[in-house]
Amino acid sequence: MSTTDPVAERRRREAARRGSPTTAVGLVVTGALTAIGAGLVAASLLAFASIGDFTEAPLFPWPALGLALGIPALVAGSIVHSGLARRFTGRALEYPVVGPLTTQLLGAAVGAWVGWLAPVAGPPGGVWWLVPVGLTVLALLALVTGIRGRLGKRAARASLAAQLATGRVTAGEVTAIPEIGPDSGGLLGEIVVRFVDDAGTDRWVQRLGQWRRHELPKTGDTVAVLFDPAAPGDTKRIWIGPADSRTVEDFSRWTL
Numbered sequence: 001m002s003t004t005d006p007v008a009e010r011r012r013r014e015a016a017r018r019g020s021p022t023t024a025v026g027l028v029v030t031g032a033l034t035a036i037g038a039g040l041v042a043a044s045l046l047a048f049a050s051i052g053d054f055t056e057a058p059l060f061p062w063p064a065l066g067l068a069l070g071i072p073a074l075v076a077g078s079i080v081h082s083g084l085a086r087r088f089t090g091r092a093l094e095y096p097v098v099g100p101l102t103t104q105l106l107g108a109a110v111g112a113w114v115g116w117l118a119p120v121a122g123p124p125g126g127v128w129w130l131v132p133v134g135l136t137v138l139a140l141l142a143l144v145t146g147i148r149g150r151l152g153k154r155a156a157r158a159s160l161a162a163q164l165a166t167g168r169v170t171a172g173e174v175t176a177i178p179e180i181g182p183d184s185g186g187l188l189g190e191i192v193v194r195f196v197d198d199a200g201t202d203r204w205v206q207r208l209g210q211w212r213r214h215e216l217p218k219t220g221d222t223v224a225v226l227f228d229p230a231a232p233g234d235t236k237r238i239w240i241g242p243a244d245s246r247t248v249e250d251f252s253r254w255t256l
Helices: 006-017 021-051 062-089 100-117 130-166
Strands: 168-176 186-196 202-212 222-227 239-241
Touching: 021 062, 021 100, 021 130, 062 100, 100 130, 130 222, 186 222, 202 239
Parallel strands: none
Antiparallel strands: 168 186, 168 222, 186 202, 222 239
16 A cells, blocks of 8 residues: 555656656657658658659659658657657647647748759649648748747636636536546546536536546546636636646646
């Protein structure tokens, strides 16, 4: 029998890994690997398009080599990068700078320009120029969207901090939450929680959230609810967290 709370110990280990320099280095390396892999794939495909317009084959089959190296780098880099990001931030689908999709698009855009401007057999004809242009536009859109999303999350955390200073924390009951299979590592889904406001009125709130397997609540479990006692019906000012939640970090654990 252990004398240490396993849940508290797991949270301590996760907190210690969050923001670690080693993980940060791994994120940089795998992000670069992802971008390089995407660039090699894009450049190789544009090079193959140029070969089709000419009768002379290249002296060295680097487009085939680029695909052989680029695809594994792209896939492995993206997977490992996502795992390291979850360890670094402590949350699924959250990245400290940009996500793998943005990195892939940026790398692919650079590679496509290289493949179109400096091909092995001359510029490809037709409308192939649309490939680097289109990838560049998509990369910029992904970058802008990512920046806006991070600014939105920063504003949400600031709002949560203000709410903690003036709001009320009470106990709530989970009335509905999806069940997960035995092989699932967690849940991205919707939770419904009932709580009682200061006037004694029962209220229900629905939230989309994310949970790891070891912290996933079940129907009937008690959770913490932070709400504005002056406006208990304002769902934008209601936050849900584990039963012992008291800090910004606690109430943001389950939010997307």
